[in-house]
Amino acid sequence: MYKNAEGxxxxxxxxxxxxxxxxxxxxxxxxxxxxxxxxxNKTGEVWRTRTVTGTEKIVxxxxxxxxxxxxxxxxxxxxxxxxxxxxxxLRYGSSDRMYYVPSRSxxxxxxxxxxxxxxxxxxxxxxxxxxxxxxxxxEVVREVPVEIPSNIAPAEPQKCCAAEVQELMIRxxxxxxxxxxxxxxxxNVIEKI
Numbered sequence: 001m002y003k004n005a006e007g008x009x010x011x012x013x014x015x016x017x018x019x020x021x022x023x024x025x026x027x028x029x030x031x032x033x034x035x036x037x038x039x040x041n042k043t044g045e046v047w048r049t050r051t052v053t054g055t056e057k058i059v060x061x062x063x064x065x066x067x068x069x070x071x072x073x074x075x076x077x078x079x080x081x082x083x084x085x086x087x088x089x090l091r092y093g094s095s096d097r098m099y100y101v102p103s104r105s106x107x108x109x110x111x112x113x114x115x116x117x118x119x120x121x122x123x124x125x126x127x128x129x130x131x132x133x134x135x136x137x138x139e140v141v142r143e144v145p146v147e148i149p150s151n152i153a154p155a156e157p158q159k160c161c162a163a164e165v166q167e168l169m170i171r172x173x174x175x176x177x178x179x180x181x182x183x184x185x186x187x188n189v190i191e192k193i
Contacts, residue, residue: 042069044118046087048108049101059101060085060093060113062125068100072121082124087111095121095128130192131185
């Protein structure tokens, strides 16, 4: 509680000072967010970041989620490294050492890795948490017998209707196959956690 010049408590002045400092904090935060959020998706980019303790790190952005980004620290040397990126010399990262970084921590853009390099990194990350790329090929039934009573519609609309039903059945089977594949991947992820 602030006091006035005579030493008495003065709530009005205290509330005014708090309101002004809150507005300044909001403006600073908005400016910082605008500065960071105005950029495109950073996935696949290498950035220089600064931690809250002031430590400078070079990171590869694996996934950008707006306010937060999933990154891998790239060091000049290290043990148990399976990721190599050429940025200010050869740098190494480990797929088992991933973490989130707030977007406001990104200070300097360094380069973008190729799509092949990013795909390789993502495959190594998936393997590190036990998710192997699984491509399950399921045979989709191409022809589905459809019974339409002849007394419902003339012959021409029956052909049109039968083709649409067959197409919908094929789509439903494909969706079920994908759903089964995603359930298996989800189960694998949950088991690893």
